[in-house]
Amino acid sequence: MSIARPMPSTTNETRPSLLASLLAPIEQELAAVSQRLQTELRHPDPFIDELAQHSFRLGGKRLRPALLLLTAQAVGEVNDSHRVLAAVVEMIHTATLVHDDVLDEADIRRHESTVNARWNNQTSVLLGDYLFTHAFYLASTLETTFGCRAIGRATNIVCEGELKQTAASGNFALGRETYFEIIEAKTAALCACCCQLGAHYSGASGRVTESLKSYGNHLGIAFQIADDLLDLEGEEHVTGKSLGTDLGNRKMTLPLIHLRDQLNQDQQQQLCQLIEQPTADNFAKLLDWLNESGSLQHARTVAEDHIDRAVAQLTDLPTTPALKAMQQIAQFVTRRNH
Amino acid sequence: MSIARPMPSTTNETRPSLLASLLAPIEQELAAVSQRLQTELRHPDPFIDELAQHSFRLGGKRLRPALLLLTAQAVGEVNDSHRVLAAVVEMIHTATLVHDDVLDEADIRRHESTVNARWNNQTSVLLGDYLFTHAFYLASTLETTFGCRAIGRATNIVCEGELKQTAASGNFALGRETYFEIIEAKTAALCACCCQLGAHYSGASGRVTESLKSYGNHLGIAFQIADDLLDLEGEEHVTGKSLGTDLGNRKMTLPLIHLRDQLNQDQQQQLCQLIEQPTADNFAKLLDWLNESGSLQHARTVAEDHIDRAVAQLTDLPTTPALKAMQQIAQFVTRRNH
Numbered sequence: 001m002s003i004a005r006p007m008p009s010t011t012n013e014t015r016p017s018l019l020a021s022l023l024a025p026i027e028q029e030l031a032a033v034s035q036r037l038q039t040e041l042r043h044p045d046p047f048i049d050e051l052a053q054h055s056f057r058l059g060g061k062r063l064r065p066a067l068l069l070l071t072a073q074a075v076g077e078v079n080d081s082h083r084v085l086a087a088v089v090e091m092i093h094t095a096t097l098v099h100d101d102v103l104d105e106a107d108i109r110r111h112e113s114t115v116n117a118r119w120n121n122q123t124s125v126l127l128g129d130y131l132f133t134h135a136f137y138l139a140s141t142l143e144t145t146f147g148c149r150a151i152g153r154a155t156n157i158v159c160e161g162e163l164k165q166t167a168a169s170g171n172f173a174l175g176r177e178t179y180f181e182i183i184e185a186k187t188a189a190l191c192a193c194c195c196q197l198g199a200h201y202s203g204a205s206g207r208v209t210e211s212l213k214s215y216g217n218h219l220g221i222a223f224q225i226a227d228d229l230l231d232l233e234g235e236e237h238v239t240g241k242s243l244g245t246d247l248g249n250r251k252m253t254l255p256l257i258h259l260r261d262q263l264n265q266d267q268q269q270q271l272c273q274l275i276e277q278p279t280a281d282n283f284a285k286l287l288d289w290l291n292e293s294g295s296l297q298h299a300r301t302v303a304e305d306h307i308d309r310a311v312a313q314l315t316d317l318p319t320t321p322a323l324k325a326m327q328q329i330a331q332f333v334t335r336r337n338h
Numbered sequence: 339m340s341i342a343r344p345m346p347s348t349t350n351e352t353r354p355s356l357l358a359s360l361l362a363p364i365e366q367e368l369a370a371v372s373q374r375l376q377t378e379l380r381h382p383d384p385f386i387d388e389l390a391q392h393s394f395r396l397g398g399k400r401l402r403p404a405l406l407l408l409t410a411q412a413v414g415e416v417n418d419s420h421r422v423l424a425a426v427v428e429m430i431h432t433a434t435l436v437h438d439d440v441l442d443e444a445d446i447r448r449h450e451s452t453v454n455a456r457w458n459n460q461t462s463v464l465l466g467d468y469l470f471t472h473a474f475y476l477a478s479t480l481e482t483t484f485g486c487r488a489i490g491r492a493t494n495i496v497c498e499g500e501l502k503q504t505a506a507s508g509n510f511a512l513g514r515e516t517y518f519e520i521i522e523a524k525t526a527a528l529c530a531c532c533c534q535l536g537a538h539y540s541g542a543s544g545r546v547t548e549s550l551k552s553y554g555n556h557l558g559i560a561f562q563i564a565d566d567l568l569d570l571e572g573e574e575h576v577t578g579k580s581l582g583t584d585l586g587n588r589k590m591t592l593p594l595i596h597l598r599d600q601l602n603q604d605q606q607q608q609l610c611q612l613i614e615q616p617t618a619d620n621f622a623k624l625l626d627w628l629n630e631s632g633s634l635q636h637a638r639t640v641a642e643d644h645i646d647r648a649v650a651q652l653t654d655l656p657t658t659p660a661l662k663a664m665q666q667i668a669q670f671v672t673r674r675n676h
Contacts, residue, residue: 047505048498099463123504125437125463130497132467136474137490140483148486152475159468160386166461167385 019061019336022328025321026069029078033065033086040087040138051127054118055094064089064194066329067219071198071212073322074314081201085147088135089194092155095131096162096190098124147197154193161185170250172272176257180221187227188220211313215326218310223333225303228253229296230336232287247278247286254302258295303334357399357674360666363659364407367416371403371424378425378476389465392456393432402427402532404667405557409536409550411660412652419539423485426473427532430493433469434500434528436462485535492531499523508588510610514595518559525565526558549651553664556648561671563641566591567634568674570625585616585624592640596633641672 023030041052065086072082102116102124116124132155139148165182168174195216199209231246232255246253252260260271271289274282290296307330317323361368379390403424410420440454440462454462470493477485503520506512533554537547569584570593584591590598594613598606609627612620628634645668655661 043498045498045502045505048501051501096467099467102460102463121459122440123501125440125466126497126500126504128463129434129437129466129470130494130501132470133490133494133497137487137494140478140486140490142483145478145480145483145486148478148483149475152471152478156468156471156475159464159471160381160383163386163389163461163464163468164383166464167383 019063019329019332022325022332023066023070025325026066026073026078029069029073029083029086030062030066033069033083033090034062036083037087037090040091040134048130051119051123052130055098055127055131058097059090059094062090063223063329063333064093064190067191067216067326068194068198070322070326070329071195071216072202073198074317074320074326075199075204075208075212076202079201081142081147082198084138084142085151085197085201088139088147088151089190089197091131091135091138092151093190095128095135096155096158098131099128100162102128146200150193150197150200154189157185157189158187161187161189165251168252172252172260172268172275174252174257176254176261179252179254179257183224183228184217184221187224188217191220191223192216208316211316215310215313215330218306218313219330219333222303222306222310222330225254225299225306226334226336229255229299229303232290233296247275247283250275254299255290255295258298259290259293262293262295300334307331307334357401357667357670360663360670361404361408363663364404364411364416367407367411367421367424368400368404371407371421371428372400374421375425375428378429378472386468389457389461390468393436393465393469396435397428397432400428401561401667401671402431402528405529405554405664406532406536408660408664408667409533409554410540411536412655412658412664413537413542413546413550414540417539419480419485420536422476422480423489423535423539426477426485426489427528427535429469429473429476430489431528433466433473434493434496436469437466438500440466484538488531488535488538492527495523495527496525499525499527503589506590510590510598510606510613512590512595514592514599517590517592517595521562521566522555522559525562526555529558529561530554546654549654553648553651553668556644556651557668557671560641560644560648560668563592563637563644564672564674567593567637567641570628571634585613585621588613592637593628593633596636597628597631600631600633638672645669645672 020027038053038056041049041056043049043052068086068089069078069082072078102121136148136152139151142148161182161184164178165186168178168182192213193216196209196213199212204212228246231253256271256275260268263271271286274286274289278286310330311327314323314326358365376391376394379387379394381387381390406424406427407416407420410416440459474486474490477489480486499520499522502516503524506516506520530551531554534547534551537550542550566584569591594609598609601609609624612624612627616624648668649665652661652664
């Protein structure tokens with residue numbers, strides 16, 4: 001369920017080129033991965049082919065393959081294992097998006113109809129499974145089990161995070177610590193895995209690999225907080241997806257938790273009512289309240305703190321265009337508007 | 339959607355011990371795998387733990403791990419790789435069951451409430467994903483990528499089969515060949531994979547491994563035809579799951595395809611109406627028609643033919659209790675009533 005939002009009075013400019021410009025060091029590699037992904041997802045059955053090609057278009061930022069390839073380049077050289085694994089992580093991310101859209105009952109994603117909106121929930125469930133299993137198969141074509149193991153573990157943690165989030169739905173009293181556990185699992189684990197794989201398959205030491213995994217982890221946490229903020233503050237035509245879905249799904253995010261923790265019992269009751277009846281009017285009231293209480297700013301500050309911690313993991317790497325891009329991407333994730 | 343069926347006038351005896359007696363040669367191994375599966379699925383989060391333990395109870399016959407272990411024993415000795423992989427294939431099978439129950443909107447499975455009935459569809463989707471990813475992680479703990487690769491490929495084929503089945507829903511004109519393609523993918527591929535893994539990890543030659551994979555494939559095809567027959571002819575309290583779900587989902591199965599292909603256009607129209615309005619009355623009429631036309635018998639004959647082809651793959655194996663069990667299980671799948 002998404003919220004009826006007032007139309008914006010001015011059209012904000014989208015900035016698809018900002019991230020793209022940061023990815024210049026791996027532009028060609030990323031294009032090759034996109035090509036590989038699209039080829040991998042071709043299928044002789046016309047229905048499966050159409051679905052898989054549609055799911056390919058639901059991706060977009062390609063943040064995860066970018067992290068994997070940049071880490072590879074920051075440590076050494078991109079090789080064919082990296083290219084396979086970059087396709088794998090994007091396929092897995094797409095699988096989780098397709099299943100998320102069933103869970104959120106979302107209609108739009110990246111300006112495209114979601115699979116459940118265009119076909120139905122059943123097709124979404126199966127398409128997600130198809131993408132998951134295809135990704136696991138692809139990972140297993142590498143020489144060792146390292147990639148399969150890292151990806152298997154990370155995706156399992158992603159699912160744990162999503163299950164915990166489901167259990168927390170409608171829990172107005174959700175603890176701050178549990179919120180962080182959830183986002184670290186559902187979002188940061190896969191980002192961390194991407195950086196771990198990039199480093200490992202470039203021959204990085206265990207210590208450097210762990211640092212880069214930690215970079216991915218903090219970046220992922222910041223990314224998710226920024227995403228939760230966009231769900232409140234973003235504009236649907238810029239983000240390219242349904243907004244207010246968190247409220248619609250009665251999901252407590254950091255700004256709401258921060259506001260709640262400042263309030264007395266009566267005020268908490270009021271807040272709870274606004275959250276439970278997310279009409280356009282209540283949504284506007286809620287945004288004002290979150291703004292005045294400094295809760296939106298608080299979430300931004302926490303996200304930026306994680307960005308600082310991410311960047312601090314990069315100090316031992318040689319100065320290269322890839323390193324610079326990793327530093328800039330960290331800044332980008334909290335400042336993006338889509 | 340399931341069909342309102344008349345209650346049976348007499349209570350048929352269930353036969354849970356028939357398969358169990360066939361599995362005597364691997365009884366202890368199978369118990370160890372069950373134990374391992376249950377331990378693997380323990381989780382510190384109480385919600386995830388409850389869900390995972392519930393899903394464990396949705397399994398039942400443990401046919402897939404049994405095939406893997408028996409094949410292992412028929413060729414050589416059961417080792418720890420087999421035990422891990424037996425837990426993996428059961429976990430994957432359970433994941434597909436959990437997702438199937440979302441697709442079929444089924445309420446009961448193995449006399450237990452399905453996850454979607456007891457919790458909701460969202461939880462089912464995530465639990466299925468959790469089981470899939472856990473299984474893939476577990477497979478990746480083995481030394482080589484062989485297991486990951488075989489399982490990744492087989493589960494991907496299972497998903498293809500399920501997607502093709504979704505595309506075929508409501509297609510009264512579904513071709514016989516497409517029906518076989520679907521069941522070979524959605525059911526037989528994983529059975530074939532179990533036998534392949536059992537043989538490979540016992541050190542079988544490529545030729546023997548291929549023969550045993552083919553045994554699993556034919557057995558799986560027969561199993562699915564028998565399952566489709568049970569959905570028409572079975573009794574809910576014996577099979578332990580909702581019946582008539584195929585009709586409810588407008589799914590053409592072999593008996594219906596056989597009947598349709600004998601009919602003139604007017605009769606086909608009548609058949610189509612019965613299928614599209616599966617009331618208890620229409621269901622009874624349909625069953626009579628399927629019976630009189632020999633269509634139920636035809637499906638049974640085809641299933642038995644696949645059983646013969648399965649058993650023919652076993653001729654080169656030494657005479658052992660495991661071989662005997664594999665021959666008897668082949669007979670069991672077409673004669674079971676649950």
